[in-house]
Amino acid sequence: MRIQMTRRGVMGATAGLGVLSWGGLGRAEDDGGSIAARLDAAVDRAIADADFSGALMLKRGDQVVYQRAVGHAERVFGAANRIDTRFNIASIGKMFTATAVLRLTEQGRIDLDAPILRYLPDYPARAIAEQITARQLLSHSSGIGNYWEAIAEKPSQAFLETRDFLPLFADQPLEFTPGERMGYSNGGYVILGLIIEAVTGEPYAEHIGRTIFEPLGMSGSGYWPLDLVVPNRADGYTRDEAAPGAWRSNLFVNQFRGGPAGGGYSTVEDLSTFISALGDGRLLSPQMHTTATTGLFDMGRARYGLGFMEETVNGHRMLGHTGGHFGIAGEVWRYQDLDVTVAMLSNSEVDGYWALNVAVKDILCGPSPATDAWRLGMAMAAAAGGDSVAAARALFDARPQGLQPRSVFEVEAAKARHRGNPAAADRIMAIAAILEPPA
Secondary structure (H helix, E strand, O other): OOOOOOOHHHHHHEOOOOOEOOOOOOOOOOOHHHHHHHHHHHHHHHHHHHOOOEEEEEEEOOEEEEEEEEOEEEOOOOEEOOOOOEEEOHHHHHHHHHHHHHHHHHOOOOOOOOEHHHOOOOOOOHHHHOOOEHHHHHOOOOOOOOOHHHHOOOOHHHOOOHHHHHHHOOOOOOOOOOOOOOOOOHHHHHHHHHHHHHHHOOOHHHHHHHHHHHHHOOOOOEOOOOOOOOOOEOOOEEEOOOOOOOEEEOOOOOOOOOEOOEOOEEOHHHHHHHHHHHHOOOOOOHHHHHHHHOOOEEOOOOEEOOOOEEEEEOOEEEEEEEEEEOOEEEEEEEEOOOOEEEEEEEOOOHHHHHHHHHHHHHHHHOOOHHHHHHHHHHHHHHHHHHOOHHHHHHHHHOOOOOOOOOOOHHHHHHHHHHOOOHHHHHHHHHHHHHOOOOO
16 A cells, blocks of 8 residues: 655645644534535645545435545546546455455354464465464454565466465465564455355355445445446546656556455445445444454554454544555545544545545544644645745744654655656655654
8 A cells, every 4th residue: 555645735724834723624513514615625625736536425324415526537538537436445445355254254154263274275375374363364463464566577467366366475474473463464365355265155256246235235336357348437547757747547557356455446425335334233243343343453543453444533433444556545434423424535646635534534523633743744845845945844843742744745746746846846855854753
């Protein structure tokens, strides 16, 4: 997952380059019209400041409070994104894998604490299969690694079925003792997909479609390969730094077909439906839902459970998942106490997505240290790009005690180059040299 930021989107949170406004945008107690107006303003800023392209939906209960689609699903002919556009959801799809495994567990067909050798007796590395469990795979604590470097060495069409990914990591030693810590692992979720296939006798995509998508009416969701003509599917785009103003398709760096670790397609409506069904008992029992969504490992702003993230902002608990890759960024969250669901999907650089992520949290929950850190990083980048490194330093020196800026500088510099301002890019990159190490 590539996490990026942007430069000029901070201007809405500054009062000049030298004074930061740390206040939030609002509270969830505001009426829906107020929330919608504030979200509209945030989307407009993300378009202008960060080239945001995608769709956003916010619902309170079953009522849509806000929905909007902007940008292009396909840039060559200028086809617009729609609210029902199918976007690549990257690692958000891990929730589907986790849900399938946990449902099979409730049916007595999977034991989360049994060695995976029980379900995959032909696993290439028997010694590893005897050590790791489905529970560890779900929580990224198995020691199984990732496969992005290895997958780049072969044509993407070589990876069509779940088993095709196994040679990329199966012969690699565990990165740590299973259960001792978290290490984000796409390979682990491939193994979970293989377990689903072994237990059910169905291909992974068919099982997810039959047991999750179809019962919930998620008709915009699926695991289509890149070369299949799929109506209303968005391509992803990244900025070309070498040719200012130009964009590149992510088709040649994208996974050819999604699977258990992510890379499928969905819509903001479908994801809203899924995260609501997860919480109201249509997919998991209340007991299993609690088990799955209780954070086990700290991953920064959030904690990771069994395939789900939990984050608490000013006392408001959020459950869901994020995802991202080149030209892909998204999230879906359920704010439990507010009875609010938020789904956002983007097919452009992730800085626009993060600007809206911060805006939504501020609107619903008020400002927090995490969103303040993003605003400080953005203000410093804006100051350096528009004025000088000294101006950015002044903001850093005037920050509230203990607040560290979010590291947005590399992506802000890339955006400055994309917009034809290499001198600004150099000043932004110089900021890193003045930062104090985190406490």
